[in-house]
Amino acid sequence: MSNDFFSTSNRIKSTPFTSRNNMAGVKKYSVYNNTLIPTVFRSLKSDYFHLIKHVQIWDVCCQKVIEVRGNNALSLMKYLFCRDFSKIVSGKSYYAPIVNFEGGLLNDPVVFCVEKDHFLISLSDSDLFNWVSAIxxxxxxxxxxxxxxxxxxxxxxxxxxxLISKIFGEEIKFLKYFNFKKFFFNKESLIISKTGFSKQSGYEILLTNPNNGILLWDLIMEKGKEFNIKVGCPNMIERVENNLLSYGNEMTNKDTPYDCGLGKFCNLETEYEYIGKSSLLKQKQVGFEKDIFKIHFNYEFDDQPIFFNNLPVFKKGIEIGKATSIVWSPKYSKYIGFLIASKKIMNNLNDYYILDKGKFEVSEIL
Amino acid sequence: MSNDFFSTSNRIKSTPFTSRNNMAGVKKYSVYNNTLIPTVFRSLKSDYFHLIKHVQIWDVCCQKVIEVRGNNALSLMKYLFCRDFSKIVSGKSYYAPIVNFEGGLLNDPVVFCVEKDHFLISLSDSDLFNWVSAIxxxxxxxxxxxxxxxxxxxxxxxxxxxLISKIFGEEIKFLKYFNFKKFFFNKESLIISKTGFSKQSGYEILLTNPNNGILLWDLIMEKGKEFNIKVGCPNMIERVENNLLSYGNEMTNKDTPYDCGLGKFCNLETEYEYIGKSSLLKQKQVGFEKDIFKIHFNYEFDDQPIFFNNLPVFKKGIEIGKATSIVWSPKYSKYIGFLIASKKIMNNLNDYYILDKGKFEVSEIL
Structure with missing residues (x-):
């Protein structure tokens, strides 16, 4: 099936679950960290309504994981990340922006503190391994x-x-958001973390044995029948409605965490140095230039594409940026998306912002 | 068109020429450096026969280019690459392996020496920018x-x-292999280099203005009519027949340049230090463990897939590695591909090597 979409090669990896996605009728794939990721099963809208009502199983093996271990592991992690890791706790996971020396975002992974000398970095879509190795x-x-x-x-x-407590027992109900625990399946340990790229509540399971992976996948599907489980994938509508940003879509290495609302995951007052700190401090002194805005707009024309990748945003005829991840929201009955733009330009939110050469009007900017 | 193959997003870029590929009836795309690259137009075989007889235009914008400039540019380049750059000459391009501190290949780009303080690095498929920035x-x-x-x-x-001399004049005929020159098109400068990912002779044109890109593309198509030009792409059959390796397919960061026949592009006797040199020297002392082998084999079964991504290779029932980029070669009337494997294991080339659980026999190993 994937053969119909992509020219497969060693460069673009399938996963142990690609066959399961195909059996479930995946309609589209994308590539994420050189790995296949499904993006649509039935339709974006139908997948969305199912996700917010029932339960889905997702193949997110594209979230490549880097392991950092050893005596200096914590020192390295503190030097690499903007988030204050001086009080990091084992068994907790941390959404943690990582920037270059200029403060530009390199990735926004989830960091798992297994032990104080053992970390897992679960990546969004950029090759961070070379960076971490070089540093x-x-x-x-x-x-x-x-x-x-x-x-x-x-x-x-x-x-x-x-569903998950049916398989792994009642104790999993006590697992808090951004906490994880070791469990056993088929005599091998795996990690279950209360995290995931949706705001519908959920878990991520990290395991190493592909055979166990398939066994577990099939068991979850079997046990999930009574909950109306379907194979799914991160859903663009759900994530945009809930302000989940996607690295490479909304923000790149041209944006600092403070440019896109991720400043709350950075600490510029740590007692130690880390990469990008001095640059971010300098930018803070003069004021961070950009901010991220949520855009909502109505659409007046006949064709109704379910989403647009990018739409140029104009203020009085001058392009001020590109809106990203624009998708039709059933919840708001509007198109919604994100825009990173200069705070100065966006000072008067009552101005009209015309998208796509006059086709749309922004009705609201949050 | 690309919408039928891929779920498009900001993460996966189209190019200014994607529309031209689509108009020409591209059948398959892959993703290379987060950018669309066509892989098949008519069929692998039909594209191959056209390429070795006529002329093709390829969209290889996926070969992302890093620029290195300034007083310390040459020192940085010498520290980054295994190839001896102490006598680097402006106007020449260099196929140059780049490795990590353990000697593992990170990329095998072509380096353009524009001036002694100005370099362009034209990448194969891996994100080298973070590495270069960090160093x-x-x-x-x-x-x-x-x-x-x-x-x-x-x-x-x-x-x-x-074709190219018809557009840029007769002087281009004097351009030697791995040399390049500045030319002007529509009043803007561009680089034409006698390089490319085929052994059929050819050129690469590097330019910056997308509007000029489309103008030039269309002019090349127009002037190319008398030479039976077609829109094409790097062809798997042609490159494997001619031993052109593909980073991520044949070799990864687990292989040194010496493991895959690229030792001739490294110099372990430079008078200066560079990344990986000490590690490669140590490995040289004990002998590099692996080598790259060309495999040829006949196929006895009814179905005749045009290529296989990977086939496990067995010696007396034990898997000794995976053959890559296996493709039907019209020139040899056999399947051909590559295998990186331990030199020790491959010591007796007269042994039989059974692929894919007994389906195939290797008839020849070069």
Missing amino acids: NHTKEFYADVNETDILTIAIQGPKSEK | NHTKEFYADVNETDILTIAIQGPKSEK
Whole structure:
């Protein structure tokens, strides 16, 4: 099936679950960290309504995982990330922006603190391994930094807790948001984390054995029948409605965390140095130039595409930026999306902002 | 058109020439450096026969280009690459492996020496920008290192010289292999280099203005009519027949240049240090463990797939590696491909090597 969409090669990896996606009738794939990721099963809208009502299983093996271990692991992690890791706790996971020396975002991974000398970095879509390796070596941390074969399955949706406790027992109900625990399946340990790329509540399961992966996938599908489980994938409508940003879509290495609402995950008052800190401090002094805006607009024309990748945004005829991830929202009965733009230009939110050469009007900017 | 193959997004870029590929009836795309690259137009075989007889125009904008400039640019380049750059000459391009501190391949780009303080690195499929930036900063070179918007068009095939001299004049006939020159088109400068990912002779054109890109593309198509030009793409059959390796397919960061026949592009006797040199020297002392082998085999079964991504290779029932980029070769009337494997295991080339659980026999190993 994937053969119809893509020219497959060693460069673009399928996953142990690609066959399961295909069996479930995946309609479209994308590529994320050189790995196939499904993007649509029935339709964006139908997938969305199912996700917010029931439970889905997702193949998110594209969330490649880097492992950092050893005596200097924590020192390296503190030097790499903007988030204050001085009080990091094992068993917790952390959404953590990572920037270059100029403060530009390189990735926005979730960091799992397995032990104080053992971390997993679950990546969004950019190759961070070369960066981490280079810093580790040139700054003489010499921690053990490795690409892993960890496979990630996500269970997302309001019925996810009922389903997962049926398989792994009642104690999982006590797992708090951004906490994780080791469990056993088929005599091998795996990690279950209360995280995931939706706001419908859910879990991510990290495991290493592909055979166990398939066994577990099939068991989840079997046990999930009573909850109306379907194979799904991160849903563009759901994530935009809930302000979940996507690295490479909304923000790139041209944006700082403060340019896109991720400043709350950075600490510029740490007692230690980290990459980008001095640059971000300088920018803070003069004021961060950009901000991220949510746009809502009505659409007056006949064709109704379910989404637009990019739409130029105009103020009085001058293009001020590109709106991203624009999608039809059933919840708001409007198109919604994001815009990173200069705060100065966006000072008067009552101005009209005309998109796509006059086709649309922005009715609201949040 | 690309919408039928891929779920498009900001993460996966189309190019200014994607519309031209679509108009020409592209059948399949892949993703390379987060950018669309066509892989098949008519069929692999039909594209192949056309390429080795006529001339093709390729959209290879996926060959992302990093620019390195400034006083310390040459010092940085020498520290980054295994190839001896102490006598680098402006106007020449260099196929140059780049490795990590352990000697593992990170990329095998073509480096253009524009001036002694100005380099372009035209990448194969891996994100090298983070690596170069990290080294540049932590090792305090502070050269200007930037991602560029350079667009690359390739003109490949035996009739490429006739076609390109018709557009840019007779002097281009004096351009030697791996040399390049500045030319002007529509009052803007561009680079034409006698390079490309085929062995059929050809050129790569590097330019920055997308409007000029389309103008030039259409002019090449117009002037190319008498040479039977077609829109094409790097052809798997042609490259495997001619031993052109593809980063991510044949070799990864688990292989050194010496493991895959690229030792001739490295110099372990430079008078200066570079990344990976000490590690490669150590490995040389004990002997490099692996080598790359060309495999040829007959196929006895009814179905005749045009290619296989990967086939496990067995020696006396034990898997010794995976053969890559296996494709039906019209020239040899056999399947051909590559295998990186331990030299020790491959010591007796007269042994049988059974692929794919006994389905095939290797008839020849070069």
